[in-house]
Amino acid sequence: MIFKKAVLKHCLFHIRVKTMDFVDEVSFQVTGGRGGDGCVSFRREKFVPKGGPDGGDGGNGGHVILRVNPQLTTLFHLRTKKLYKAQRGHHGKGKNMHGRRGETVEIPVPSGTLVYDTDRGICLGDLTSAGQTLIVAEGGNGGKGNARFASPTRQAPDFAMEGKTGISRWIRLELKLLADVGLVGKPNAGKSTLLASLTAAKPKIADYPFTTLVPNLGIVPLGEYRQCVMADIPGLIEGAHEGKGLGDRFLRHIERTRLLVFMIESHAGDIGAEYALLKQELKQFDATLLEKPRVIALTKTDLLGEAEKKGLPEQIDRCRCYGISAVTGEGIGAFKGEIGLQIGKMNHAASS
Numbered sequence: 480m481i482f483k484k485a486v487l488k489h490c491l492f493h494i495r496v497k498t499m500d501f502v503d504e505v506s507f508q509v510t511g512g513r514g515g516d517g518c519v520s521f522r523r524e525k526f527v528p529k530g531g532p533d534g535g536d537g538g539n540g541g542h543v544i545l546r547v548n549p550q551l552t553t554l555f556h557l558r559t560k561k562l563y564k565a566q567r568g569h570h571g572k573g574k575n576m577h578g579r580r581g582e583t584v585e586i587p588v589p590s591g592t593l594v595y596d597t598d599r600g601i602c603l604g605d606l607t608s609a610g611q612t613l614i615v616a617e618g619g620n621g622g623k624g625n626a627r628f629a630s631p632t633r634q635a636p637d638f639a640m641e642g643k644t645g646i647s648r649w650i651r652l653e654l655k656l657l658a659d660v661g662l663v664g665k666p667n668a669g670k671s672t673l674l675a676s677l678t679a680a681k682p683k684i685a686d687y688p689f690t691t692l693v694p695n696l697g698i699v700p701l702g703e704y705r706q707c708v709m710a711d712i713p714g715l716i717e718g719a720h721e722g723k724g725l726g727d728r729f730l731r732h733i734e735r736t737r738l739l740v741f742m743i744e745s746h747a748g749d750i751g752a753e754y755a756l757l758k759q760e761l762k763q764f765d766a767t768l769l770e771k772p773r774v775i776a777l778t779k780t781d782l783l784g785e786a787e788k789k790g791l792p793e794q795i796d797r798c799r800c801y802g803i804s805a806v807t808g809e810g811i812g813a814f815k816g817e818i819g820l821q822i823g824k825m826n827h828a829a830s831s
């Protein structure tokens with residue numbers, strides 16, 4: 480009994496640590512550098528009396544910017560630091576020397592990062608493509624030196640401007656993975672096995688529920704130089720929207736997929752009921768998920784007899800059902816063909 484308790488505790492700890500590795504929401508403060516002050520100075524040279532003002536401008540403060548690094552898949556690296564501050568601009572100097580601008584701070588983020596201003600609650604940007612940048616805190620402008628204020632009527636200005644403070648705000652980053660196809664199903668439905676058989680991804684596969692603790696992505700080659708990105712997310716159980724199992728927090732990662740694949744074990748007692756449950760959990764999270772086109776995959780058909788295979792439904796809720804076995808490869812060709820067709824249709828609609 481004591482042993483069982485210890486094992487359970489260990490498993491729960493493992494799940495907690497593993498799910499913590501995948502961080503999809505962080506918030507921190509960003510502050511642009513202050514601009515350098517302008518300088519008050521007068522030219523002093525031998526034999527040049529009253530040389531005139533020569534105070535240079537202060538340099539601008541550095542910005543804080545976010546830049547997409549396509550190699551990143553989580554916000555894990557940003558979970559601890561709570562303040563990113565760019566360098567201030569250097570002050571102007573005499574002899575009309577302008578101050579150097581402050582160094583910019585660059586924060587790498589994964590593609591699919593949404594950026595919100597925490598206080599105002601507005602979305603500042605959606606970073607989706609490699610190398611894309613977003614300035615989240617602008618540096619302040621440098622102040623003008625006194626040389627700038629010289630005029631025929633004011634030949635010796637004895638003042639300069641101070642540098643402006645940079646923008647400072649709290650931002651919240653939310654990662655919503657970008658994938659074309661999202662696999663949804665109960666634990667053990669065979670989602671990771673399908674991802675592993677169609678792509679080069681190597682997700683963990685085992686015959687116990689909640690093997691997948693964080694989303695996995697893979698690229699499915701569709702032939703003729705076409706491909707699509709497939710996302711395998713942790714399994715859903717009844718009540719996921721109330722936090723049961725791993726809850727529905729990972730569903731946000733299929734919000735931006737274009738096609739959903741409902742995965743149901745073909746030997747599940749009541750396929751219709753399993754389908755209704757998945758639909759219900761999705762609806763509770765976000766009803767617009769049900770507006771996405773979907774395909775149903777009835778998995779593990781190798782475990783069925785010939786008669787049972789023939790009895791599988793061809794359609795549920797006007798969605799095509801495909802009997803597949805990721806182990807023997809049965810039905811995978813037709814299923815992949817359907818995915819390619821649907822993605823192709825959507826690409827065509829988007830480009831016309």
Ligand SMILES: Nc1nc2c(ncn2[C@@H]2O[C@H](COP(=O)(O)OP(=O)(O)OP(=O)(O)O)[C@@H](O)[C@H]2O)c(=O)[nH]1
Nearest residue numbers: 666667668669670671672685686689690691714805
């Ligand atoms: N016989 C057979 N077994 C399969 C098939 N696909 C998956 N399995 C087995 O089913 C079990 C669960 O597979 P997973 O791919 O880990 O299931 P999952 O849906 O990712 O499960 P979670 O990550 O827990 O949500 C594993 O033991 C797999 O080997 C299949 O087509 N045929």
Ligand SMILES: [Mg+2]
Nearest residue numbers: 670671690691
């Ligand atoms: Mg899995």
